[in-house]
């Protein structure tokens with residue numbers, strides 16, 4: 001193989017992440033790379049809640065298709081946007097070292113400091129539920145679009161504050177925007193802060209080239225967090241927060257959609273933790289995770 005084609009979405013963040021993979025491949029192998037931008041349904045529809053436009057696989061479907069039909073050799077993803085259940089013909093070939101996993105609050109010095117009844121822009125069911133759990137007085141307004149779009153909406157006064165992943169802000173050279181929310185206040189989305197590269201399962205040549213980029217501790221943590229999602233029958237639109245550490249411990253919290261209830265726990269085994277959480281969850285939460 002003399003050139004590797006990297007498929008990516010076209011958002012500024014996706015392009016930076018694809019550039020990170022390209023740079024790592026060039027450094028490791030001196031191999032030629034070509035970045036191929038694939039437009040996804042999620043990119044095309046910016047003005048409606050994700051659940052309304054079919055919900056599932058909005059960011060990955062077109063990349064999967066391009067990968068499976070051989071238009072690209074691998075696909076670069078924010079792992080938190082990758083569907084829980086993947087086609088057997090596609091494998092995670094490598095996960096880059098994880099960045100700061102936390103969310104950042106932009107618009108106020110802390111969640112507690114938001115004025116009574118403040119509006120917070122987010123389209124994430126997890127962030128919405130976590131915010132309402134802490135501050136039932138808040139009004140959550142839909143904020144979609146890429147990081148710059150959301151910051152522009154905030155600047156235009158469409159909300160008093162918003163939450164964004166620290167990892168994305170840092171990759172877009174805005175590491176100091178807002179304040180980090182500590183993990184004991186708000187756990188992140190499963191796989192937040194991790195960039196993964198998928199390849200065709202039967203393409204051993206590409207998989208071997210990519211394996212060199214893999215960060216084993218990050219890979220183990222992301223797989224543990226994804227195993228928890230699988231055991232919960234959950235996906236990236238579910239109100240679930242989870243974080244594994246390299247020691248093997250997973251911390252997780254499930255929320256009712258309106259933040260009226262939550263259940264938290266920790267453990268080493270994703271399936272056992274999922275059962276434990278669901279066993280202790282009220283109906284308002286358990287109904288969201290029905291098989």
Ligand SMILES: NCc1[nH]cc(CCC(=O)O)c1CC(=O)O
Nearest residue numbers: 078081164165167168192193194
């Ligand atoms: N759903 C959008 C998305 N997917 C990944 C990131 C951030 C980068 C990462 O978590 O690796 C973001 C933006 C955000 O949540 O602020």
